[in-house]
Amino acid sequence: MSAADETREQPRFTGMALDRAHGSRKDADWLARQRRDPAARVVMAGADGVAIRDDEVVRAPAELLGDDDPVLLGLEDGAPRFALDLDGLDDARRAAALDGGELVGLRDAGAVLARAEAGLAAYVMALLNWHRRHRFCANCGHATGIAEAGDSRHCPHCGADHFPRTDPVVIMTVEHDGRLLLGRRSGWPPGRLSVLAGFVAPGESAEEAVVREVREESGILVRDPVFIASQPWPFPASLMLGFHAESDGGVPRPTDGELEEVHWLDLDAVRAAMGDGESPFRLPPPISIARFLIDRWVAGRGAEPVTGPSAW
Amino acid sequence: MSAADETREQPRFTGMALDRAHGSRKDADWLARQRRDPAARVVMAGADGVAIRDDEVVRAPAELLGDDDPVLLGLEDGAPRFALDLDGLDDARRAAALDGGELVGLRDAGAVLARAEAGLAAYVMALLNWHRRHRFCANCGHATGIAEAGDSRHCPHCGADHFPRTDPVVIMTVEHDGRLLLGRRSGWPPGRLSVLAGFVAPGESAEEAVVREVREESGILVRDPVFIASQPWPFPASLMLGFHAESDGGVPRPTDGELEEVHWLDLDAVRAAMGDGESPFRLPPPISIARFLIDRWVAGRGAEPVTGPSAW
Numbered sequence A, B: 001m002s003a004a005d006e007t008r009e010q011p012r013f014t015g016m017a018l019d020r021a022h023g024s025r026k027d028a029d030w031l032a033r034q035r036r037d038p039a040a041r042v043v044m045a046g047a048d049g050v051a052i053r054d055d056e057v058v059r060a061p062a063e064l065l066g067d068d069d070p071v072l073l074g075l076e077d078g079a080p081r082f083a084l085d086l087d088g089l090d091d092a093r094r095a096a097a098l099d100g101g102e103l104v105g106l107r108d109a110g111a112v113l114a115r116a117e118a119g120l121a122a123y124v125m126a127l128l129n130w131h132r133r134h135r136f137c138a139n140c141g142h143a144t145g146i147a148e149a150g151d152s153r154h155c156p157h158c159g160a161d162h163f164p165r166t167d168p169v170v171i172m173t174v175e176h177d178g179r180l181l182l183g184r185r186s187g188w189p190p191g192r193l194s195v196l197a198g199f200v201a202p203g204e205s206a207e208e209a210v211v212r213e214v215r216e217e218s219g220i221l222v223r224d225p226v227f228i229a230s231q232p233w234p235f236p237a238s239l240m241l242g243f244h245a246e247s248d249g250g251v252p253r254p255t256d257g258e259l260e261e262v263h264w265l266d267l268d269a270v271r272a273a274m275g276d277g278e279s280p281f282r283l284p285p286p287i288s289i290a291r292f293l294i295d296r297w298v299a300g301r302g303a304e305p306v307t308g309p310s311a312w
Helices: A028-036 A091-098 A106-112 A115-133 A206-218 A267-276 A289-300 B028-036 B091-098 B106-112 B115-133 B206-218 B267-276 B289-300
Strands: A041-046 A049-053 A071-076 A079-085 A102-104 A145-147 A152-154 A167-176 A179-185 A196-199 A222-233 A238-247 A259-266 B041-046 B049-053 B071-076 B079-085 B102-104 B145-147 B152-154 B167-176 B179-185 B196-199 B222-233 B238-247 B259-266
Touching: A041 A115, A049 A106, A049 A115, A071 A115, A079 A115, A102 A106, A106 A115, A115 A222, A167 A206, A167 A222, A167 A289, A179 A206, A179 A267, A196 A206, A206 A222, A206 A238, A206 A259, A206 B222, A222 A289, A222 B206, A238 A289, A259 A267, A267 A289, B041 B115, B049 B106, B049 B115, B071 B115, B079 B115, B102 B106, B106 B115, B115 B222, B167 B206, B167 B222, B167 B289, B179 B206, B179 B267, B196 B206, B206 B222, B206 B238, B206 B259, B222 B289, B238 B289, B259 B267, B267 B289
Parallel strands: A041 A079, A167 A238, B041 B079, B167 B238
Antiparallel strands: A041 A049, A049 A102, A071 A079, A145 A152, A167 A179, A167 A196, A179 A259, A222 A238, B041 B049, B049 B102, B071 B079, B145 B152, B167 B179, B167 B196, B179 B259, B222 B238
């Protein structure tokens, strides 16, 4: 099955196959044994991408880890896999670590890797992005250290434990009368359109965030959002929550500065923008849940009337 | 409609009615005008609860704000509402600010307040919890300051912008052969049972988190999680993502130390634990999405076979 086929069923970057070993991480003896396991390997990434060779994520010798507290990704068929941040190495050690592999941006990696490998790439990027940008305690400002084999960081000064941050984002197809609401964000190339999206705010549900974001960005009112699928999106730390919502229509207008333009496109116009015809527009790449949602809308013309468990 | 009736349709703590004013917050002149607006009021909370009087969230005089950069909650019928952290005041100022109101824990507040008031209480708790515990830059350790009228914090040292943290958590009814999987966490009182739950980890989808958490906590395998509803849960900063999943059964066992016991309960046993009969078990209170999901399962005996948009 090709990468393109696979993404029709689940969004890209799902499917990571390692056992995260959450039940064993606090056991220092267990962790020491994992370090010494001859089958141990390291997966390497930096802020710019993940190390890949021959269309697979590189599993490099565990000796690269050095003496720092290790970040354990988990177990792959029982064998430990650690994470190594290439951005913490000097140029010579970095080149040696890559050993002929190539640092590939996660978007590009997601387009070429098989499903479980793309999931592993997303996981190592997400975890190292967090460690790299959270080396200090947000509560007191003191330097923190790796704990639970990389599942958390501990502050020795105020005692706070910090866990990986994942930001929930809602993203949604919005339909009215057979047309789809698509917008172009400030800074995107001319013609690039996508579905609307935004971070879930403090004190609101995901469904409320869908309604608020569409209203804030376009002035359009929607109702009864229906959940479709979610996707890890470590750019640097998002969890995309994909919804579909119906609207009673209206003229969309960029209202809060997030969008430069926003339009209703009918099915033919969306198909053309997908590459099936002449179009001034371009849609997001297949690795994104945005495109997953748009493809799903085109295939089914959106959600059927809700009769199942989501009707609550 | 009573609070109990309302929670049957949407989880508690949804329904916050303020306009968050995301499009205006960066405008310093606009913000200064809000500070001077005679209709401006402050909503007050501390780590232990929110200020309530006569079954409503207190709107106190805006003079209480002082000279610090303000945290704006939003607009209520066009009138600005700010947030004030009572934990930052000395005892005398705190008593004066409360002015006969009472500091009530958010769980208790959620049980007595009308829907929109409970939503406001959750919002002010969530936002102030974040500011209180994130006064320093996680990237460099320097003290940060309030920006965007409280929607973010900025680090003057390294330039990083920090946004409110919301942790996605999956929580799920799991069914097999007409029975529901319920567990008791370490530290809970004897007899207290609830559905399983856990944080979404880096590099996984919410659906994958459902499968992983149930397996890690109980050894039970589930498939095809179906999203039900979500709930803001600021204890201190969670977004609960409620699912239902089917299992092929098996004997559940606490496997990772999170649970002390875990059982399959049939419909009669769940109903008894709800208070309809003699039971050694007690279920979570109505304000929680845990109870919302259990009530929904009892009412409908779980999800119908998936035929709608969530079938993807």
